[in-house]
Amino acid sequence: INNLTTAVIKKVNDNECEVKKKMEKVIRESKDYRDTVFSSSDSTNSTDAEEKPDDKSKLIKYIANYCETGPFLTHLPEFVFAANYVVTQYQKKLPLFGQLLKPVLVGGAVDGTAGTLTAPDLDLNIEWELGEELIKHLGIRPTDDGESGQYTLQIIEGHEYIFKSIFEPFVVDIQNHGRSEMAEYVYDKLNDAYVEEDHRTYLSSDLLRSQVGGLFELLKEGKSFGDFTPKDFSQTGAARTMALDVNKFFRKSLLTALIQIPDHFLPIFNKFVDDSCKKILPELEVDYTPVLTIPYDQVTADLKLWEDRDSWLLDHETKEKIKEAKGTLVAKSLEKDESRSSIIWRLSLNSAPVMQKAIEHFRQLEPKCSVRKVLRLIKDIKNVALYGSEKDFLKSYNVKQAMLWCIDENSNISTEADLLILTLK
Secondary structure: OHHHHHHHHHHHHHHHHHHHHHHHHHHHHHOOOOOOOOOOOOOOOHHHHHOOOOOHHHHHHHHHHOOOOOOOHHHOHHHHHHHHHHHHHHHHHHHHHOOOEEEEEEOHHHHOOOOOOOOOOEEEEEEEEOOHHHHOOEEEEEOOOOOOOEEEEEEOOOOHHHHHHHHHHHHHHHHOOOOOOHHHOOOOOHHHHEEEEOOEEEEOHHHHOOOOOOHHHHOOOOOOOOOEEEEEOOOOOOOEEEEEOHHHHHHHHHHHHHOOOOHHHHHHHHHHHHHHHHHHOOOOEEEEEEEEEEOHHHOOHHHHHHHHOOOOOOOHHHHHHHHHOOEEEEOOOOOOOHHHHOOEEEEEEOOHHHHHHHHHHHHOOOOOOOHHHHHHHHHHHHHHHOOHHHHHHHOHHHHHHHHHHHHHHOOOOOOHHHHHHHHHO
């Protein structure tokens, strides 16, 4: 772990310095900014980087030298602020148009835990809130003893008519999400939201996958995601992943902003679009995840076991925040058989309040210990040390859960080095 940490810190800092140099060259070629000076003082000292840390004190030193400032466009706080601003405006205005959904930005770019070696993705949840009057007509049952987080949503026998009547506006809203014209709305696919099996009626998880038909409208030219292409629209996964056509985006955006480019600047403009823009933004993927939220008191008993757990992380305030965040249902199935996966959902609680409690605790230590910094570092270690499917076990969700267990069991952790080593172990 010590050697990997040292290697990744050197690579991160070298990478950041290199990208800054490339950006400096782009600006110099694009405009006569001869007075512009880019500082490279934050790059790692070469003698330090070549040393082999053989004890904890050296590891602490190397972690202290780790630069968290990512070099790409989506690392910039201004980018995250702008994305949050746009989403907030949608949250305010959509109810005025009778829309039942709520867009929410989540993920590493927003919470400050994105790695620095790659451009962070944007995770966008589209939430529909189901109230108690709907949930009381559903039987939410785990497919096992609750270990997998997989559930089925069966309409209680005899409640089919009343549930479908109340749920109809949600089905219409979900199936037409993305269509800008009411005249284009589809109303004859309501029954597609349900699966009949063994004389039972289940809510189909495909409602949040293949049936979000309006989403494809957003991918058309001139629409919200007109510069994106579908990348992963899995038949068993929760997210619809789209990738930005970086060259197309920069060319169109710059031509719109600049209005007219003098002929003698066109070679520089074309060179920027064809070559240099990917040094600033090598890629951008959006994980677009439709979500159903349900009140906490309506989640299953196996998801409430944590209430009786004795943990310093679970004070009264944190418990209340978890409950306020509600339960979330997404169309994620571990079952790959499509005939079976269409009735399976993942139901989970939001662990963000627990992580925030840990972050605030370590922030008060002297010297300060940054949980977010360690999460960033682990993401960069994954990119340097692992390849292909090896990276799967270090997914953000797994790392955060492992870290929370470590923090819960080791409240005396006092350094970022301790937190890093215990989490990876």
